[in-house]
Amino acid sequence: MPRxxxxxxxxxxxxxxxxxxxxxxxxxxxxxxFLRHVVGVTGTHVGCEHxxxxxxxxxxxxxxxxxxxxxxxxxxxxxxxxxEALAPRDAEPGRLSVLQEAFRRHHALQCGFCTAxxxxxxxxxxxxxxxxxxxxxxxYLSGHLCRCTGYVPIVAATLDAARELRDGGFNV
Amino acid sequence: xxxPRFDYVRAHSLAEVTxxxxxxxxxxxxxxxxxxxxxxLSMRLARPKVLIDIMGLxxxxxxxxxxxxxxxxxxxxxxxxxAHPDLARLQPLLAAALPWVGHAxxxxxxxxxxxxxxxxxxxxxxxxxxxxxxxxxLAKRWRQRSVxxxxxxxxxxxxxxxxxxxxxxxxxxxxxxxxGFAFREFGRRHGDFAITACAAVVDERSTRxxxxxxxxxxxxxxxxxxxxxALEDALNDFxxxxxxxDDLHASARLRRDLVRxxxxxxxxxxxxxxx
Ligand code: FES
Ligand code: FES
Numbered sequence: 001m002p003r004x005x006x007x008x009x010x011x012x013x014x015x016x017x018x019x020x021x022x023x024x025x026x027x028x029x030x031x032x033x034f035l036r037h038v039v040g041v042t043g044t045h046v047g048c049e050h051x052x053x054x055x056x057x058x059x060x061x062x063x064x065x066x067x068x069x070x071x072x073x074x075x076x077x078x079x080x081x082x083x084e085a086l087a088p089r090d091a092e093p094g095r096l097s098v099l100q101e102a103f104r105r106h107h108a109l110q111c112g113f114c115t116a117x118x119x120x121x122x123x124x125x126x127x128x129x130x131x132x133x134x135x136x137x138x139x140y141l142s143g144h145l146c147r148c149t150g151y152v153p154i155v156a157a158t159l160d161a162a163r164e165l166r167d168g169g170f171n172v
Numbered sequence: 173x174x175x176p177r178f179d180y181v182r183a184h185s186l187a188e189v190t191x192x193x194x195x196x197x198x199x200x201x202x203x204x205x206x207x208x209x210x211x212x213l214s215m216r217l218a219r220p221k222v223l224i225d226i227m228g229l230x231x232x233x234x235x236x237x238x239x240x241x242x243x244x245x246x247x248x249x250x251x252x253x254x255a256h257p258d259l260a261r262l263q264p265l266l267a268a269a270l271p272w273v274g275h276a277x278x279x280x281x282x283x284x285x286x287x288x289x290x291x292x293x294x295x296x297x298x299x300x301x302x303x304x305x306x307x308x309x310l311a312k313r314w315r316q317r318s319v320x321x322x323x324x325x326x327x328x329x330x331x332x333x334x335x336x337x338x339x340x341x342x343x344x345x346x347x348x349x350x351x352g353f354a355f356r357e358f359g360r361r362h363g364d365f366a367i368t369a370c371a372a373v374v375d376e377r378s379t380r381x382x383x384x385x386x387x388x389x390x391x392x393x394x395x396x397x398x399x400x401x402a403l404e405d406a407l408n409d410f411x412x413x414x415x416x417x418d419d420l421h422a423s424a425r426l427r428r429d430l431v432r433x434x435x436x437x438x439x440x441x442x443x444x445x446x447x
Contacts, residue, residue: 002184006177006221027180027223030214049173050211051278063251063280069210070281071203073180074225121277142362143275 004073014075016041017085025072032056034072035082043083043116047145054144057117058082064121064143083116086123099123099161106157110148118144122158130166134159175213179222186231189224189338190313196222198335204246207274207282208290224338232340237262241306241345246338250279250287250297263344264445265304265353265371269296272355275363288324289339291331294365294385296357298325302390303371303382304345308332311340318343325389351375352446356438358430360421367422368430372442379442381407381435386427387414403439407432 004010009024016039023038032046035058047055049068056067059081086097096104099122109115118141125132125140132140137158141151183189193200199221203209212218226232232247235256242262244253250273253259253266260267273279273287273296287297288308301308301321308324310317310333324332333339347353357369369384374397382392393410395403411431416424 002182003222004180004182006179026177028175028177028213030174030210033174050214051207054275054277057277060281064277065281066207066277068214069207069278071175071180071206071210071223073182074203074206074227076182125276139362140276143277 010073012073012076014077015079017081027071027073029072031058031067031070031072031075031080035067035080038072041082041084045113045116047113052145053114053117054121055114055117057120057144059120059124062124064124081120083119086119097123098164099126099158102157102161102164103154106153106160108149108153108157114144114146114148118146118154122161126158126162126165130162132159132162173214175210176216176219178213178220181222181224182228183224183226184228186229186311186340189226189229190311190336192222192224193336193338194313200224202226202246202289202338204286205249205282206286207278208286208292226338237346238343241304241343242266243309243341243343244284245341246283246285248284250274250282250284251276253284254279261347263304263347265300265347265355265373266344268353268355269300269371272296272357272362272366272369285339285342288342289331289333291325291329291389292365293328293388293390294367294369296355296366296369296384299369299371299382299384299390300355301342301344302392303373303380305392306342306344308339309341309343310334310337312337316340322392328388348375350446352442352444354438354441354445356434356441358434368427368434370431370434370438372435372438374439374442374446376446379403379439381410381439383410383414383431383435386411386416386431403436404432407435410435 004027012025013022025034036042045055047053051066051069057064058067061079137155201220203223203225227247232245234245236243254270306321307318319332352374354372357366359366366385371382373380380394384390411428416427418424
């Protein structure tokens with residue numbers, strides 16, 4: 001049976017934002033550190049490192065998950081999306097997704113530390129809930145801590161983005 | 173906060189899991205969703221030499237309605253069970269309690285059995301299992317056994333599981349006609365562990381209340397259907413019997429009061445829900 005030894009680095013192959021990636025990780029490496037330090041994608045932030053703050057939230061196989069509660073070796077074969085994937089790829093530089101643009105309009109971020117995680121959660125949330133209520137947005141946000149905004153502008157931006165997407169906006 | 177070193181085994185069969193457990197004894201731990209074990213590794217509260225990842229085992233990823241109830245395998249994620257189309261019919265108490273387990277973002281990874289194996293005294297799923305009188309299925313090399321929920325939870329994060337066993341599945345008893353269920357929780361924020369949580373199961377003759385977050389494990393009592401002051405007295409006795417402690421989050425007195433008030437409200441709701 002495949003046993004990955006503790007003192008060596010092992011190949012991990014997965015899909016990151018649509019591209020096939022292979023990189024090496026020790027079994028004990030967290031996915032947060034793997035993405036930031038080994039693969040070199042630093043949009044995912046690290047706050048508490050024990051699952052409480054939500055800053056490290058990414059999407060694994062389409063579902064929001066805490067990167068800091070995931071071992072890098074366990075994502076072999078998985079489809080991982082990080083905040084880098086949100087803005088439309090082939091559009092002109094600086095172009096944001098509907099959700100990101102709504103965040104900008106509503107001042108839904110200040111220091112931005114929590115933002116990458118919140119965007120990845122809400123991106124999946126809006127994909128599955130086209131017409132969410134404020135209560136549903138707030139419940140979903142309960143998995144994230146933001147020390148700056150007081151959440152009001154985040155909720156407003158999310159509801160605004162949902163409206164725009166219903167009216168035919170593309171690319172959450 | 174980084175985990176200490178360990179070997180990592182991606183199991184491809186049940187035999188691989190049980191053989192590794194038999195060979196490594198207490199130095200091996202099974203990892204499923206990792207939502208509890210990874211932070212424990214990071215905080216170095218757990219220092220296994222080997223982790224055995226069971227998420228690749230399709231035989232553990234099943235949700236089955238059996239004659240004993242709803243059997244949930246060790247690789248079933250909490251979000252998957254919550255999304256099961258028949259959950260509210262098969263077992264309404266699970267449907268009511270699951271949204272209180274962590275956050276959507278952790279339910280997407282965390283497993284039902286992982287929460288039960290961890291046995292946090294304030295966690296919702298162990299409480300539901302005790303309230304329903306369910307069973308925990310333990311597997312080891314060449315052998316399986318099933319333990320009643322109330323005999324499985326021994327104390328603070330301590331269970332009847334031996335070092336060479338792992339929780340392969342749990343069975344929540346199915347809902348019967350004439351039963352009513354309710355779940356209520358008091359915590360500081362939605363998604364936090366409960367300060368006190370109550371689950372009630374009632375039928376035409378009896379009332380069963382299980383309480384989490386007060387004693388060192390979920391505890392249940394069953395009474396004949398009581399009302400008024402008789403019910404208040406029973407709840408009061410129950411509250412005192414749980415040996416509540418003061419801690420950072422709440423005083424013992426608040427916890428006893430929550431057993432009385434939240435308990436009564438949960439029972440009343442379950443009675444209204446009887447079908
Ligand atoms: S860094 Fe992962 S939840 Fe805080
Ligand atoms: S914008 Fe600063 S923590 Fe949310």
